[in-house]
Amino acid sequence: MKAAAYPEHWLETVRFHRRFAEHDLNDWLCEQLAPQPHHTFLDIGCGTGEQLLHFASVCRRCIGVDNAELPLRRLAAIVQDQNIRNVEWLCCPGECISLDDSTVDLVACNFALPYMNARQVLSEIRRLLTNGGRSIITGYAIDNVAEMIAIHRDRCPYVVPGYINGFCDAARFADVAEHIFSRVEQRTWTNPMRFPGVADFMQYYTHTDLYMGAKDMVEDLEKSVAATAQAVLSRDGEIRITKVISALYLAKE
Numbered sequence: 640m641k642a643a644a645y646p647e648h649w650l651e652t653v654r655f656h657r658r659f660a661e662h663d664l665n666d667w668l669c670e671q672l673a674p675q676p677h678h679t680f681l682d683i684g685c686g687t688g689e690q691l692l693h694f695a696s697v698c699r700r701c702i703g704v705d706n707a708e709l710p711l712r713r714l715a716a717i718v719q720d721q722n723i724r725n726v727e728w729l730c731c732p733g734e735c736i737s738l739d740d741s742t743v744d745l746v747a748c749n750f751a752l753p754y755m756n757a758r759q760v761l762s763e764i765r766r767l768l769t770n771g772g773r774s775i776i777t778g779y780a781i782d783n784v785a786e787m788i789a790i791h792r793d794r795c796p797y798v799v800p801g802y803i804n805g806f807c808d809a810a811r812f813a814d815v816a817e818h819i820f821s822r823v824e825q826r827t828w829t830n831p832m833r834f835p836g837v838a839d840f841m842q843y844y845t846h847t848d849l850y851m852g853a854k855d856m857v858e859d860l861e862k863s864v865a866a867t868a869q870a871v872l873s874r875d876g877e878i879r880i881t882k883v884i885s886a887l888y889l890a891k892e
């Protein structure tokens with residue numbers, strides 16, 4: 640199988656969340672899934688392993704799946720550097736994972752389901768989960784980062800599909816999940832990001848798909864968006880954007 644392409648700028652976005660977000664997504668995911676030391680945890684579309692590595696501090700065995708080689712190489716380097724022994728990974732599609740039935744206690748799929756065949760991935764999750772196993776699927780809710788999109792739109796009419804309101808919303812997959820799981824709950828979580836200056840905001844913005852997808856359409860997009868960001872900063876004293884995470888909690892009963 641040929642590995643899928645992975646945009647290089649995605650490698651950096653987690654760093655900005657760590658610096659500027661009020662809360663830590665990993666803490667919220669742990670509250671939802673309640674990992675235990677005897678658990679096997681699977682992360683589908685794991686990327687560089689941001690969530691996988693966090694769960695590895697609790698769970699016995701942690702497996703990451705991604706169909707792109709670039710983030711898995713970054714994950715492999717971290718695992719090797721830190722001599723982490725309970726993390727493994729598979730470069731394969733989330734739709735077809737070579738693990739045995741009923742062998743995984745917890746599954747996460749974060750910000751990745753809209754890029755996959757949702758029905759196939761949700762069926763894989765059900766097949767792999769033990770009875771009593773739990774899964775969380777996260778995405779971006781309607782009105783996610785609305786303030787950043789407003790700043791962008793002030794200078795650029797084009798918004799890439801991933802930022803179209805609701806495209807990455809996990810709630811979109813509730814209907815298909817209800818055909819596969821007996822228990823499906825919708826959850827929402829809000830995580831504000833506060834940027835004390837324009838330069839900090841611009842570092843984040845220029846690493847998003849929103850900017851990357853539009854920068855060739857408007858001359859000097861970075862410079863003109865910085866001017867709008869400056870106006871927001873002068874008006875509000877900070878640039879605040881609100882990440883709104885939508886999630887589906889699934890249980891195999």
Ligand SMILES: C[S@@+](CC[C@H](N)C(=O)[O-])C[C@H]1O[C@@H](n2cnc3c(N)ncnc32)[C@H](O)[C@@H]1O
Nearest residue numbers: 684685686705706707732733749750751754755
């Ligand atoms: C936006 S990233 C999220 C990465 C990680 N879950 C996180 O939150 O940091 C989406 C990930 O899904 C992976 N992906 C997309 N389609 C996939 C598929 N069909 N099978 C497996 N992974 C896939 C991409 O390579 C990418 O690493």
